[in-house]
Amino acid sequence: MTLKHMWVAAGLALSALMMPSSMAAQGTIKVGVLHSLSGTMAISETTLKDTVLMLIDEQNKKGGLLGRKLEAVVVDPASDWPLFAEKARQLLERDKVAVVFGCWTSVSRKSVLPVFEKNNGLLFYPVQYEGEESSKNVIYTGAAPNQQAIPAVDYLMKDVGVKRWVLEGTDYVYPRTTNKILEAYLKAKGVAAADISVNYTPFGHSDWQTRVAAIKRFGSAGKKTAVVSTINGDANVPFYKELANQKISAEDIPVVAFSVGEEELSGLDAKPLVGHLAAWNYFQSIKTPANDAFIKQWKTYIKKPTRTTNDPMEAHYIGFNLWVKAVEKAKSTEVENVLAALPGLETPNLTGGVAKMLPNHHLTKPVYIGEVRADGQFDVVSKMPLVPGDAWSDFLPVSQDTEADWVTLKCGNYNKKTKVCSGQNYK
Amino acid sequence: MVRTTGPSGGRWLVSLLLAVVLLTSSGAAQAPDDAFRAALAELPTASFVDKEAIAERLLASGHRNAAPVLTAMLEDRLFARNDDNAIVVATAPEDGATTLTLLDPVTLGSAGTSAPDGLTRIGTNNRLRRFLRTAVARFGLENVDPSVRLQAVTEMIRSLDESTVELLEQRLPNEGDARVRTEITFGLALAALDSGEAPERLRAVQTLAARPRSDVRNRLAALIERDAQGAVPEPDEAVRQAAAAAVGSIDSARRRYAAIETLFFGLSLGSVLVLAAIGLAITFGVMGVINMAHGELMMLGAYTTYVVQTLMPDALGWSLPVAIPAAFLVAGGAGVLLERTVIRFLYGRPLETLLATFGVSLVLQQTVRSVFSANNRAVATPAWMSGTLQVNDALAITYNRLYIVGFTVAVFGLVLIVLKRTRIGLEIRAVAQNRGMARAMGIRSQWVDAATFGLGAGIAGVAGVALSQLTNVGPNLGQSYIIDSFMVVVFGGVGNLWGTLIGGLSLGIVNKLLEPYSGAVLGKILVLVALILFIQRRPRGLFPQSGRAAEGL
Numbered sequence: 001m002t003l004k005h006m007w008v009a010a011g012l013a014l015s016a017l018m019m020p021s022s023m024a025a026q027g028t029i030k031v032g033v034l035h036s037l038s039g040t041m042a043i044s045e046t047t048l049k050d051t052v053l054m055l056i057d058e059q060n061k062k063g064g065l066l067g068r069k070l071e072a073v074v075v076d077p078a079s080d081w082p083l084f085a086e087k088a089r090q091l092l093e094r095d096k097v098a099v100v101f102g103c104w105t106s107v108s109r110k111s112v113l114p115v116f117e118k119n120n121g122l123l124f125y126p127v128q129y130e131g132e133e134s135s136k137n138v139i140y141t142g143a144a145p146n147q148q149a150i151p152a153v154d155y156l157m158k159d160v161g162v163k164r165w166v167l168e169g170t171d172y173v174y175p176r177t178t179n180k181i182l183e184a185y186l187k188a189k190g191v192a193a194a195d196i197s198v199n200y201t202p203f204g205h206s207d208w209q210t211r212v213a214a215i216k217r218f219g220s221a222g223k224k225t226a227v228v229s230t231i232n233g234d235a236n237v238p239f240y241k242e243l244a245n246q247k248i249s250a251e252d253i254p255v256v257a258f259s260v261g262e263e264e265l266s267g268l269d270a271k272p273l274v275g276h277l278a279a280w281n282y283f284q285s286i287k288t289p290a291n292d293a294f295i296k297q298w299k300t301y302i303k304k305p306t307r308t309t310n311d312p313m314e315a316h317y318i319g320f321n322l323w324v325k326a327v328e329k330a331k332s333t334e335v336e337n338v339l340a341a342l343p344g345l346e347t348p349n350l351t352g353g354v355a356k357m358l359p360n361h362h363l364t365k366p367v368y369i370g371e372v373r374a375d376g377q378f379d380v381v382s383k384m385p386l387v388p389g390d391a392w393s394d395f396l397p398v399s400q401d402t403e404a405d406w407v408t409l410k411c412g413n414y415n416k417k418t419k420v421c422s423g424q425n426y427k
Numbered sequence: 428m429v430r431t432t433g434p435s436g437g438r439w440l441v442s443l444l445l446a447v448v449l450l451t452s453s454g455a456a457q458a459p460d461d462a463f464r465a466a467l468a469e470l471p472t473a474s475f476v477d478k479e480a481i482a483e484r485l486l487a488s489g490h491r492n493a494a495p496v497l498t499a500m501l502e503d504r505l506f507a508r509n510d511d512n513a514i515v516v517a518t519a520p521e522d523g524a525t526t527l528t529l530l531d532p533v534t535l536g537s538a539g540t541s542a543p544d545g546l547t548r549i550g551t552n553n554r555l556r557r558f559l560r561t562a563v564a565r566f567g568l569e570n571v572d573p574s575v576r577l578q579a580v581t582e583m584i585r586s587l588d589e590s591t592v593e594l595l596e597q598r599l600p601n602e603g604d605a606r607v608r609t610e611i612t613f614g615l616a617l618a619a620l621d622s623g624e625a626p627e628r629l630r631a632v633q634t635l636a637a638r639p640r641s642d643v644r645n646r647l648a649a650l651i652e653r654d655a656q657g658a659v660p661e662p663d664e665a666v667r668q669a670a671a672a673a674v675g676s677i678d679s680a681r682r683r684y685a686a687i688e689t690l691f692f693g694l695s696l697g698s699v700l701v702l703a704a705i706g707l708a709i710t711f712g713v714m715g716v717i718n719m720a721h722g723e724l725m726m727l728g729a730y731t732t733y734v735v736q737t738l739m740p741d742a743l744g745w746s747l748p749v750a751i752p753a754a755f756l757v758a759g760g761a762g763v764l765l766e767r768t769v770i771r772f773l774y775g776r777p778l779e780t781l782l783a784t785f786g787v788s789l790v791l792q793q794t795v796r797s798v799f800s801a802n803n804r805a806v807a808t809p810a811w812m813s814g815t816l817q818v819n820d821a822l823a824i825t826y827n828r829l830y831i832v833g834f835t836v837a838v839f840g841l842v843l844i845v846l847k848r849t850r851i852g853l854e855i856r857a858v859a860q861n862r863g864m865a866r867a868m869g870i871r872s873q874w875v876d877a878a879t880f881g882l883g884a885g886i887a888g889v890a891g892v893a894l895s896q897l898t899n900v901g902p903n904l905g906q907s908y909i910i911d912s913f914m915v916v917v918f919g920g921v922g923n924l925w926g927t928l929i930g931g932l933s934l935g936i937v938n939k940l941l942e943p944y945s946g947a948v949l950g951k952i953l954v955l956v957a958l959i960l961f962i963q964r965r966p967r968g969l970f971p972q973s974g975r976a977a978e979g980l
Contacts, residue, residue: 220641
């Protein structure tokens with residue numbers, strides 16, 4: 001065998017080796033999963049990775065999509081914000097995924113945003129966030145402030161009669177923006193500045209004695225007081241412990257939280273927390289046939305009957321189903337076609353309502369206020385019918401004239417007064 | 428309104444009662460039972476507001492079982508059975524029981540048992556629970572246990588109305604316990620502020636002046652607050668003056684107690700810092716080893732607490748006394764191992780030691796992640812450590828902090844005794860001061876090195892037990908305390924245990940004094956900046972070592 005023959009043989013062997021994989025790549029639709037599987041956010045995000053895998057699994061059992069199987073591409077951005085951008089680039093440029101489900105913190109979303117806009121990717125973002133953003137390439141399946149924070153404050157104001165407000169948050173972008181919106185909203189409702197106290201603590205704050213004593217003092221002015229908590233992560237545990245230790249019960253000063261759900265409560269003794277509130281668009285305790293089926297499916301898939309479901313999981317469920325519908329409608333997985341098909345699509349959510357994709361890339365969502373039960377689940381005490389998500393808050397002077405519309409205006413940042421589209425692109 | 432229609436309403440009620448009695452003379456006992464049962468039957472479908480109305484009806488029915496049923500509702504033990512929709516009361520479940528023992532609410536006779544799945548809980552919300560708590564409190568007023576009566580009175584004072592005031596008035600002459608009497612008198616004084624008689628109001632204000640409570644202050648301040656027209660709610664001049672004086676004295680008392688509280692917060696934060704730093708004061712201060720894995724040794728102690736608690740789930744109260752020596756052994760063992768395998772090859776090379784121990788800290792973190800998962804572990808607080816010590820109306824101190832202050836003092840004392848009064852302590856100090864001379868005296872310096880490092884690491888483990896009660900037990904626990912620990916040791920003066928104590932406590936107090944004004948984030952920055960400036964002026968800390976000891980380092 002000559003050298004030349006050897007080269008040809010090697011080439012043939014190589015191409016034979018590569019054939020199945022390239023055939024498979026053509027045969028499957030790749031779905032990117034961009035959730036931290038290690039580091040501080042792993043606690044919350046691992047669950048979401050498993051949710052997407054479960055949904056893909058189920059879709060494949062139904063015969064896949066457009067006659068092709070779905071294939072998950074899972075990467076681990078390790079709770080490291082710049083790494084999120086790097087992994088997103090890898091998913092879009094190397095793996096050529098059709099869609100990505102991912103991110104949890106706002107800072108990770110901001111980190112991947114330019115990558116998705118540059119590569120014209122498609123990201124489904126499943127977590128409640130501070131708003132003030134609408135990208136062509138991102139579908140926000142979590143709550144905007146008007147679907148969580150504002151209704152919660154309304155409930156406390158009207159049904160509980162709260163007159164004094166403590167806005168307690170962790171020191172980063174989501175609490176700061178949310179509290180800015182809430183402060184403006186409360187003042188618009190006639191709450192005096194002296195009746196609002198805003199405070200921030202660092203991530204992982206554990207010495208809450210001074211803050212809780214201050215809340216107690218603030219609440220002793222004879223007016224009904226409530227705490228609106230945007231405290232994030234594990235700082236919540238010592239916070240609630242200290243509240244219980246200093247004998248502040250939910251009956252005296254209720255705390256309504258936007259980042260504490262079933263998953264966060266599953267790891268701790270919920271008895272001292274009974275009666276404190278959370279506002280979400282989904283609770284595991286809501287009884288509907290769809291929810292029962294989802295919970296059962298999740299527990300079977302994860303093989304652990306004690307696991308809970310939560311709001312961001314439902315957001316992924318809705319987002320995945322919307323994407324499937326859009327692909328079927330467009331008969332293509334091309335991002336441009338899917339994006340064109342998405343607005344106006346509807347899919348049932350898990351609590352008996354309908355999630356409709358709005359032109360601003362947000363959803364219609366019901367709002368539930370729940371009180372913590374001793375078993376770590378929530379009793380729904382108030383329900384608001386479907387609220388359309390508003391990307392740009394009407395209560396902040398900088399954004400009240402701004403509108404997002406990707407159907408008629410083709411703009412995520414359109415000023416209604418000046419009729420100028422500043423563009424949400426980060427280019 | 429109620430007052431004026433009272434007599435006629437009363438007469439109407441009497442005639443109605445008569446009619447009821449006449450009509451049901453045969454089954455007089457049945458009627459209240461039926462009404463009671465009918466009211467209960469509405470519960471499963473009722474809204475929270477309706478439930479409150481139903482609870483009110485149950486209360487007004489005077490049925491003998493109103494108290495146990497409402498208590499069960501408050502404690503989440505009232506259920507609707509799914510099979511027949513009957514309302515049942517579950518007895519408080521025993522630990523580990525999979526089925527609930529059920530009682531019939533009307534007869535309190537047995538109603539069989541059921542798995543929790545077969546029952547739907549009658550849910551409550553904050554408002555309903557508050558109502559139920561007051562309602563149930565009334566039944567506690569006649570209890571034989573004075574503490575139950577005291578709690579009942581306290582609960583009733585929170586929502587005073589005509590009926591509760593009447594109950595309190597009836598109870599006062601029969602009350603034997605002094606504390607309960609004081610509380611009742613206080614409640615009646617609060618109610619008397621609305622009385623029509625000026626002398627009575629004056630007496631009430633004088634009684635209330637001694638109670639520095641915020642609700643009292645607000646009530647009294649409301650009496651003398653001028654509205655938009657300049658009118659004052661309180662018509663009597665003497666009462667107004669007394670109220671103004673009372674508000675002033677309450678305010679100053681509350682300010683005083685708030686200052687004491689802040690001081691205690693500082694003390695408790697300081698003692699946590701000291702506790703975290705004592706171990707480091709030994710390894711860094713006495714041996715001169717920069718141990719970056721010190722925080723992870725604390726983490727090991729905290730995880731030991733978790734393991735001890737999972738091993739003895741039935742004796743939560745004893746878990747901490749068991750965990751303290753266990754954590755000392757685990758962390759101390761890890762420390763000796765670390766010293767024998769890594770650090771002893773690096774004595775006198777601080778940079779390499781720093782890097783090596785930093786690596787060890789990462790290894791320990793990852794080990795814990797692999798063994799226990801990356802999620803935080805829930806460490807329970809024993810009952811004797813939760814709650815507050817109510818010193819008086821304005822000052823309450825949380826037990827967990829109080830115990831930790833005491834614990835720090837004990838650990839500090841013990842370490843001091845070991846170093847100053849025992850043979851091993853003498854050897855440790857000897858080796859630290861002059862290794863060559865100590866060896867010449869026949870001290871096995873290598874053995875002493877291992878023991879010293881083990882002691883420091885063990886103390887870190889013990890600190891971890893305390894931290895498990897204050898913060899989250901996770902792989903990152905150590906990282907959040909390592910900087911603070913070094914800060915305390917450097918500030919206090921390297922090699923001086925008393926410096927560590929004073930340094931830690933003063934850093935804690937300064938931090939807490941600043942926090943209300945600057946916030947937690949800025950407060951910490953200010954303390955750090957101040958510390959840097961201080962170290963510039965006095966590089967050897969608060970209490971620098973002098974003489975031969977200093978040369979030894």
